[in-house]
Amino acid sequence: MEELTADVALVGLGAAGGSLLRALVRDGRARAGRRPLRVVAVEAPSASARRSASRSWCTWGPPGWRYEGDVAARWSRVRVVDGRGGVVEEALDPLEYRLVRSGDFEAAVAACAAGAEGVELRRAEVLEVADGVAGASVRARADDGGELLVRARWALDSRPPALPVPGRGRTVLLQHFRGWRVRTAEPVFDAGAATLMDFRVPQPARGTAFGYVLPTSAREALVEYTEFSRQPLTRARYEEALRAYLRGALGVGEFEVLEAESGVIPMTDVPFEPRAGRSVFRIGAAGGAVRPSTGYAFSAVQRQVDAVVAALAVGEVPVPPVPHRRRHLLMDAVVLRALDSGTVRGSELFPELFRRNGAARVLRFLDGRSTVRDEVRVMASAPRARMLRTVGGLALSAPARRRPAR
Structure with a gap:
């Protein structure tokens, strides 16, 4: 078995793990005392069943984004179409809606790792991420059958959560x-x-x-x-x-x-806990980055990444924050229950939110950057009586226990 030691072990190099690696390199790999951190990243081989196929990630914001070179396409206008063909269309100026293709992003991550001293990228199937008193360990198996053990002070695990959600x-x-x-x-x-x-x-x-x-x-x-x-x-x-x-x-x-x-x-309104142990942390979807009511995550991932890099830079414990405010998660829980119960039809709710609030306010809300005033106006444009019934039903219902996939 080959053994490596590191300050930080990254598990997975998708949107979350790849963003973190690029941020560490961009910021001089936040320092451990007087030296840059040593980073070992373990990513599944391209043929692995655990490795996601090609996919598209979207986000929005002003021009001049940190991953500007990865943007495959961008749009200055967005539209929502209701079930009868009614169109709500609006210019986003000064914002833009952006598409990043995973293949382009991952190629940039690999190039970043290859050009950085003290950063090592290994292609191997992760078998176990374990927490210990003195740090974390990552055990993996390469395509040739050889095993790899990475011992690190901290491990950041960006693998997606199991389904069904535990x-x-x-x-x-x-x-x-x-x-x-x-x-x-x-x-x-x-x-x-x-x-x-x-x-x-x-x-x-x-x-x-x-x-x-x-x-x-x-x-x-x-x-x-x-x-x-x-x-x-x-x-x-x-x-x-x-x-x-x-x-x-x-x-x-x-x-x-x-x-x-x-x-x-x-x-889901199931809480995702970023901290998995003393030295093991989850980042990305398994760490609560997905906005429950929409599925958007890329912007929230960047907030987690920035917090982790800032903590490492000053020698603090790099726990990724839950990037969504409690009140946003409560509002999302109401929307999810309303959709699941059939109390509110999504084909009516979402077009009306855009029609009555405009794209800029709705996108601020979806991105977690809205003000309380924004949120009051957004929620006031939803069917009030039906949403209040949903709130009452949530208050009376007990959370269901979900078992993890075997």
Whole structure:
């Protein structure tokens, strides 16, 4: 068995682990006394079943972002379409909606690791992350069968949470989707606007469903079918829904599929605890970065990363913060229960939020940067009586116990 020692062990180099590695290198690898920290990152091999396939990450903000070189596309306008075809469209100026493709981001992470002294990247399947009195240990197995043991003062684990979600919560939904990057025979897309939600798709009895369109030209776009519901669909059902959405709502004739992606993201009021032990911490989705009511996480991940790097720079314990305020999580719990119970239809709720508040206020709310005044106005635009019934139901219900996947 090969053994390595480090100040920081990073487990996984997706959005969270990769962002943390890049931040450590950018900030001079926060120092341990007078020397830079030694960092060992362990990422699953490309052929591993645990390694996520190609996927797209989106966020928004002003121009001049820290990952500007990774942006594959950007939009100055966003739109939401209700079930009857009514369109709410708004310019985001001075903000922009951005797309980062995981392959581009991961290539930048690998280049960052390769060019940094004191940073070592290993491709291996992580078998165990263990906490101890003197630090953490990460045990992994490489493709050739050889085992690797990394002993570190701190371990930051960015692997996604197990499904079903372990812990106690009143509502456990999943955001599950399949997307195609398509090229059409005729120009049909408006390349200047991202469609965040298009409800011109059949709605499930509980939860909601919508189309999501990120056009990169008049003839190419990432088109996704997304549901917020309790169970994922089969691949055949996703693709049937995608074809129906492309042909029907979008009016697409001939097209070819260039690439496919899919995913499942927990949307729940189950609390995610970033601290897993004395020296082991979770960052990213398993550390509470996902906004429960929407599934967005990239911006919250950056807040966790900045806090960890700042703590390491002054020799403090690098516990990632829960990046969402308590009041936001409480509001999200109400929205999730309302959708899951069928008390409120997502196809009515979300278009009305954008229509009555404007995109800038709603996006501030979704990003956790809203003021109390913003939040009062957003919640006041929801169906008041039905939301109050939902609040009452939540107060009377006991959290359900979820068992982790075996």
